[in-house]
Amino acid sequence: MPASLALHNTLTRRLEPFQPLAPPRVTLYTCGPTVWNYAHIGNFRTFLFEDLLRRYLEYAGYDVFHVMNLTDVDDRTIKAAAAAGKPLRQHTEAFVRAFFEDRDYLRIRPAHVYPRATECVPAMITLVQRLLERGVAYRGDDGSVYFAIDRFPAYGRLSRLDRRELKVGARVASDEYAKDDPRDFALWKKADPVDERAGATWDAPFGRGRPGWHLECSAMSLHEIGTRFGVETLDIHAGGVDLVFPHHEDEIAQSEAATGRPFARVWLHGEFLNVRGTKMSKRFGNFLTARDLREQGVDAAAVRLLFWQTHYRQPLDFNDAALDGAREGVRRLGEFHARLTQVAAGRTRARGEGAVGALAERFENDFRAALDDDLNAPRATAALFEFLRGANRALDQDPSRDGARRALAAVDSVMAVLDVLPTARALDAELGRWVEQQIAARDEARKSKNFKEADRIRAALRAKGIELEDTSRGTQWRVV
Numbered sequence: 001m002p003a004s005l006a007l008h009n010t011l012t013r014r015l016e017p018f019q020p021l022a023p024p025r026v027t028l029y030t031c032g033p034t035v036w037n038y039a040h041i042g043n044f045r046t047f048l049f050e051d052l053l054r055r056y057l058e059y060a061g062y063d064v065f066h067v068m069n070l071t072d073v074d075d076r077t078i079k080a081a082a083a084a085g086k087p088l089r090q091h092t093e094a095f096v097r098a099f100f101e102d103r104d105y106l107r108i109r110p111a112h113v114y115p116r117a118t119e120c121v122p123a124m125i126t127l128v129q130r131l132l133e134r135g136v137a138y139r140g141d142d143g144s145v146y147f148a149i150d151r152f153p154a155y156g157r158l159s160r161l162d163r164r165e166l167k168v169g170a171r172v173a174s175d176e177y178a179k180d181d182p183r184d185f186a187l188w189k190k191a192d193p194v195d196e197r198a199g200a201t202w203d204a205p206f207g208r209g210r211p212g213w214h215l216e217c218s219a220m221s222l223h224e225i226g227t228r229f230g231v232e233t234l235d236i237h238a239g240g241v242d243l244v245f246p247h248h249e250d251e252i253a254q255s256e257a258a259t260g261r262p263f264a265r266v267w268l269h270g271e272f273l274n275v276r277g278t279k280m281s282k283r284f285g286n287f288l289t290a291r292d293l294r295e296q297g298v299d300a301a302a303v304r305l306l307f308w309q310t311h312y313r314q315p316l317d318f319n320d321a322a323l324d325g326a327r328e329g330v331r332r333l334g335e336f337h338a339r340l341t342q343v344a345a346g347r348t349r350a351r352g353e354g355a356v357g358a359l360a361e362r363f364e365n366d367f368r369a370a371l372d373d374d375l376n377a378p379r380a381t382a383a384l385f386e387f388l389r390g391a392n393r394a395l396d397q398d399p400s401r402d403g404a405r406r407a408l409a410a411v412d413s414v415m416a417v418l419d420v421l422p423t424a425r426a427l428d429a430e431l432g433r434w435v436e437q438q439i440a441a442r443d444e445a446r447k448s449k450n451f452k453e454a455d456r457i458r459a460a461l462r463a464k465g466i467e468l469e470d471t472s473r474g475t476q477w478r479v480v
């Protein structure tokens with residue numbers, strides 16, 4: 001386990017060595033989408049930064065347990081369902097499906113669990129009861145239950161609110177409210193007719209109603225790690241910078257007031273994405289979704305590379321020129337990978353790893369050093385392209401099979417984190433069937449020890465750009 005990873009903790013505003021509670025386990029909670037509509041590309045910048053984090057932790061040998069919630073009941077989902085004239089569940093279901101499709105398109109590694117707020121209400125009711133028993137929550141005269149911020153002295157620590165600004169006794173019922181307006185916030189909202197019509201109310205000892213958005217994340221995260229690992233502290237809690245206040249501030253208040261323990265050891269926040277000057281944003285205003293990109297045939301690898309080229313704590317401009325640049329980068333990486341694959345599998349005599357091997361070694365070290373430094377992906381991708389240029393030059397002079405193998409291993413290992421090779425060309429079904437037939441014929445030839453025929457088939461496939469690899473799971477093939 002590397003002791004070298006340092007992350008910028010929003011709680012302390014400092015770069016800190018990363019130390020999970022019980023290594024190699026890392027519990028990671030990331031605030032998921034509010035499924036009232038399609039998630040826009042700015043949301044996906046946050047989810048992609050979290051994907052980088054998750055993948056790098058796994059690359060570094062940690063055993064990550066990743067929870068991402070789905071907010072399928074809150075002010076916005078209920079309003080949207082009412083506007084669409086649908087029950088809440090029916091309205092949100094389509095956007096949950098769309099979110100998973102977009103996630104897969106963008107090659108985001110799935111979380112281990114996706115708790116849905118509407119399916120975790122008992123845990124939320126328990127948490128409200130704990131807070132009432134501890135005297136940090138109270139029932140307002142409007143029938144809702146509120147968190148009393150003056151009963152929690154650490155309130156405002158994450159967002160650095162000056163305590164003098166707190167309006168003691170003033171209340172706010174809406175899920176989102178202004179940063180300069182910290183007030184007692186709703187944990188549980190008394191049922192109103194709109195909620196009832198949407199099917200968004202539950203019975204509770206403190207009155208029929210529905211959970212507040214902030215409460216949902218506290219209850220779901222504590223429930224998921226509590227039942228699995230018997231802990232009440234997350235190793236990492238991450239989200240977009242817009243969630244620092246009030247959402248995460250309120251999550252800390254609710255969780256820590258109930259458990260008496262730190263809620264999360266490290267808080268990470270990703271910066272905004274600006275959509276300007278894209279053809280797509282002209283069509284959609286500033287609301288650009290992942291599916292707009294997919295429909296325009298944009299390779300997810302280009303989106304990922306573009307995002308990695310800006311540090312997650314820096315704002316990012318999404319525009320056509322930047323996307324074109326990333327597309328070109330992805331194309332070069334694809335060519336480089338194909339060249340390494342070809343040389344590594346080729347008939348050139350092994351002559352040791354040579355200059356390419358040394359470059360690969362240095363590249364892997366630079367890659368790790370960059371990501372250890374608060375996930376500095378721009379530096380990691382710069383090292384990748386520097387390696388590409390250096391290795392191409394070295395291969396021009398000495399295309400050694402061992403050197404190419406070493407380089408290929410380096411590229412493949414970092415791709416487990418960056419995942420920016422071009423999406424394989426779509427094969428038409430007919431070619432796919434032909435390849436499968438050829439592989440079956442080659443298997444037959446090998447079984448009857450007709451190796452000449454087996455070699456002929458392999459060569460015929462290679463002539464069509466199909467590379468075979470014999471593995472313990474049978475013969476695999478890919479387009480090169």
Ligand SMILES: [Zn+2]
Binds near residue numbers: 030031032217247
């Ligand atoms: Zn949340």
